[in-house]
Amino acid sequence: xxxxxxxxxxxxxxxxxxxxxxxxxxxxxxxxxxxxxxxxxxxxxxxxxxxxxxxxxxxxxxxxxxxxxxxxxxxxxxxxxxxxxxxxxxxxxxxxxxxxxxxxxxxxxxxxxxxxxxxxxxxxxxxxxxxxxxxxxxxxxxxxxxxxxxxxxxxxxxxxxxxxxxxxxxxxxxxxxxxxxxxxxxxxxxxxxxxxxxxxxxxxxxxxxxxxxxxxxxxxxxxxxxxxxxxx
Amino acid sequence: xxxxxxxxxxxxxxxxxxxxxxxxxxxxxxxxxxxxxxxxxxxxxxxxxxxxxxxxxxxxxxxxxxxxxxxxxxxxxxxxxxxxxxxxxxxxxxxxxxxxxxxxxxxxxxxxxxxxxxxxxx
Amino acid sequence: xxxxxxxxxxxxxxxxxxxxxxxxxxxxxxxxxxxxxxxxxxxxxxxxxxxxxxxxxxxxxxxxxxxxxxxxxxxxxxxxxxxxxxxxxxxxxxxxxxxxxxxxxxxxxxxxxxxxxxxxxxxxxxxxxxxxxxxxxxxxxxxxxxxxxxxxxxxxxxxxxxxxxxxxxxxxxxxxxxxxxxxxxxxxxxxxxxxxxxxxxxxxxxxxxxxxxxxxxxxxxxxxxxxxxxxxxxxxxxxxxxxxxxxxxxxxxxxxxxxxxxxxxxxxxxxxxxxxx
Numbered sequence: 001x002x003x004x005x006x007x008x009x010x011x012x013x014x015x016x017x018x019x020x021x022x023x024x025x026x027x028x029x030x031x032x033x034x035x036x037x038x039x040x041x042x043x044x045x046x047x048x049x050x051x052x053x054x055x056x057x058x059x060x061x062x063x064x065x066x067x068x069x070x071x072x073x074x075x076x077x078x079x080x081x082x083x084x085x086x087x088x089x090x091x092x093x094x095x096x097x098x099x100x101x102x103x104x105x106x107x108x109x110x111x112x113x114x115x116x117x118x119x120x121x122x123x124x125x126x127x128x129x130x131x132x133x134x135x136x137x138x139x140x141x142x143x144x145x146x147x148x149x150x151x152x153x154x155x156x157x158x159x160x161x162x163x164x165x166x167x168x169x170x171x172x173x174x175x176x177x178x179x180x181x182x183x184x185x186x187x188x189x190x191x192x193x194x195x196x197x198x199x200x201x202x203x204x205x206x207x208x209x210x211x212x213x214x215x216x217x218x219x220x221x222x223x224x225x226x227x228x229x230x231x232x
Numbered sequence: 233x234x235x236x237x238x239x240x241x242x243x244x245x246x247x248x249x250x251x252x253x254x255x256x257x258x259x260x261x262x263x264x265x266x267x268x269x270x271x272x273x274x275x276x277x278x279x280x281x282x283x284x285x286x287x288x289x290x291x292x293x294x295x296x297x298x299x300x301x302x303x304x305x306x307x308x309x310x311x312x313x314x315x316x317x318x319x320x321x322x323x324x325x326x327x328x329x330x331x332x333x334x335x336x337x338x339x340x341x342x343x344x345x346x347x348x349x350x351x352x353x354x
Numbered sequence: 355x356x357x358x359x360x361x362x363x364x365x366x367x368x369x370x371x372x373x374x375x376x377x378x379x380x381x382x383x384x385x386x387x388x389x390x391x392x393x394x395x396x397x398x399x400x401x402x403x404x405x406x407x408x409x410x411x412x413x414x415x416x417x418x419x420x421x422x423x424x425x426x427x428x429x430x431x432x433x434x435x436x437x438x439x440x441x442x443x444x445x446x447x448x449x450x451x452x453x454x455x456x457x458x459x460x461x462x463x464x465x466x467x468x469x470x471x472x473x474x475x476x477x478x479x480x481x482x483x484x485x486x487x488x489x490x491x492x493x494x495x496x497x498x499x500x501x502x503x504x505x506x507x508x509x510x511x512x513x514x515x516x517x518x519x520x521x522x523x524x525x526x527x528x529x530x531x532x533x534x535x536x537x538x539x540x541x542x543x544x545x546x547x548x549x550x551x552x553x554x555x556x557x558x559x560x561x562x563x564x565x566x567x568x569x570x571x572x573x574x575x576x577x578x579x580x581x582x583x584x585x586x587x588x589x590x591x592x593x594x595x596x597x598x599x600x601x602x603x604x605x606x607x608x609x610x611x612x613x614x615x616x617x618x619x620x621x622x623x624x625x626x627x628x629x630x631x
Contacts, residue, residue, distance in 0.1 A: 032277055051442050053631040069626075074444035084438035088365050100357045101443050171272050192241055192276045212280060215240040224238075 001028045004148050004179045005050070010059035012045055012203075019045040021203040023059070027148075030176035032193055034211075035183040036222075037200035038230055043183035044081065046200070047152045050181070051078040064147055074102060077146035081153045083133050085125050091136060092121040098140050110143035113169055131162035138166055142173045149173070149180045155189060163189065191222040199229055241276060245284040253293065253304055254315045260306040264294060355449040362427070362457045369423055370461050377416045378472055384408055385476045413469065420465060424458045425521050429541075432529040437631050447626030451522060451618060458518055459511065516610060519617045520548050526624045552613055556606045563605035 005027035012020040020042045027033050035043045048054040049061060052068050063072040085094050091114070098105045114121070117135040119128075128136060138154060154170065155163045170180075171193060184190050191197075191211065199207040207214075207229060211222055218225055237244055252258045264270075267285065271278040285302050288294045292310055296302045305311065330340045388405050431437045431450075440450060524544035532540065 031279075048631065053438065053441055053629070055628065055630060070444045070446055073442055076442075078442050080435075080438045082435045082438065084435050086361070086365055086436055086439065088368070093364070097361060100360075101445075167275055168272070171275055174268070174271065174278050192274070192280070195277055195279050211277075212240040212242055212283065215238075219238045221238070 003027060004029050004064055006062040008060045010049070010061055011057050012049065012054065013057045019203050023205060025198060025205065027179050027181060029179055031195045032180045032182065034190060034194040034197045035181065035200055036185070036187055036197055036226055038185055041200040042203040043200055044152055047150050047183055050150055051076060075147040077141045077144040077149045079137055079141040079151040079154060081156065087126050089125045090121065091119060091123050091125065094125065094140060095121065098144065102144050104145040106143050106145055110139055113139040113142055116169065117165055131158040134158050135162060135165060138169055142169055147178055149178060151180065151182045153184055154182065155184070155186055167193070187226045188223040197222055201230065242280050242284040242287065245281065246288055249288060250293065250314060250318065253311055254318055258304055260304050260308065260311065262304045264302045264304065266301060355453050358445060358449065359453040359457055362453050366424070366427060366457065366461065370420065370465065373416055373420055374465060374468060377412055377469055380412050381409070381472060381476060416465065420461065424461060428454050428522055429525055432525060441629060441631065446622065447624065448619065448622030450625055451622045455515065455518055459514060462514055512610060516614045519614050519621065520552070521545050523617045523621045524548060526621050530624055530628050556609055559609045560603040560606040565604050566602060
């Protein structure tokens, strides 16, 4: 099985703290990997490095065998944890932007997900609620047939109806040619979707493995393992 | 589906399917939902569903036909013995729990008879 | 890159058109007002002064507001959430910076031309002077020729690009070095410092390489050989210089171009490889 992501010895240091410390991680094709940990554990830092928004201090990060750059950006579909679309846009403009810049964008898929999310193309972006925003962002990200999807806290801060819609959309998007990397601290809602889990604590990987194997080993759900690992 | 047991998810799915087979909700020869369909329905990773189906096939409860899907076995004996095994497990667990509460075997038997009579009267 | 320029234009055109409409309305109002008021020619000169003053103010205000807006568009990418979109698009740093630069230039030229033309039209409509066009134009061309106009335009464009690039570079550098602290005016200080240094450098270079080119004649030489500077020693010592805009110091122009290109590439490089959002 090919590795879509290969991370060796990744370290990210700032003046006053080490956000990531010697991370080693491989993500296989077709796998859904959850990066679990509380706020400040380094999840978002890891994601941003993969997305090309941060540089590592040291270590190697390869996506599909290439260093992070223009080439990897065209095969990575990134969902940030904030509203990142240009404020003047309507939903249709955002779609056109994605269509223009990403050859793997599937307009039909976008239309399907959009109507599933109960959104319409002529809506203005600055008039959307937080939940609608999140759903729109996800629609754009999932409408691409990318090799790697990176979702940063996809269900944080949305109501339960939106959350179910989002989870549904993510499940619907599975295919064996792509991999998904999802960060979350809401483990209970997401754990049944994950093949593998990585527990990140203060920049270090303290536990990693196949989700089902961990459940069997420890006789509890991942959420419970999470509480054990992170509860003080 | 609420995955709150302390079992791996694939086992819980297997148990779910086994119950349906035993209760007759799905009969011999019926086609099980595809891995993708079930994954969407239960909101579970398809690999997990796949594993459940594979284990069920190993226990000879289902069989896969390439390109067609996964089907419940038509072997009635196997389903019957599954039913028996599931019943026995339940009874074992019941007795264990009752013993924990401090009942002995005779007490348990009379409680069960009382319960059955009440059921029949209704 | 043109794809990105398309979105940059769409993101900014509303503001530009808004500013333009405002300016045109103000200009029209000014012309109408002064036309009404100046019925007697005796009041002309004082009002003319105020009129010209106000026009210049409007022009200056527009230029400043537009400038700040356009420059702010770049700053937004560095400090606000939209950077998460722009810097994850599969574009190189040079493509992003280049697009912003070109669009900014287009807007400036557009505004300059439209406002200029509009003023011309307004003058023709409102100023109560008999105008003989052919006389006007031939007189105009005696003072100024095509070469000078073209050359001036080129110089202006180079200057605009130069200033923009220094600003972009200053903003990017301050973003890269002071990760979290949004010291609001830091880029401006850097901009002033950099501009100062660059101008100083330019002056020094023109001193070291005092070779000029006269665009009229395409002759190259020093100030002396081009008959631009002469001394007359009579009973009095007279020094005179006959510089016009078409006499440019070759070295400093080349230096300007090189500096602009280097800063542009530098900004592109920083944006692509060094930004930490």
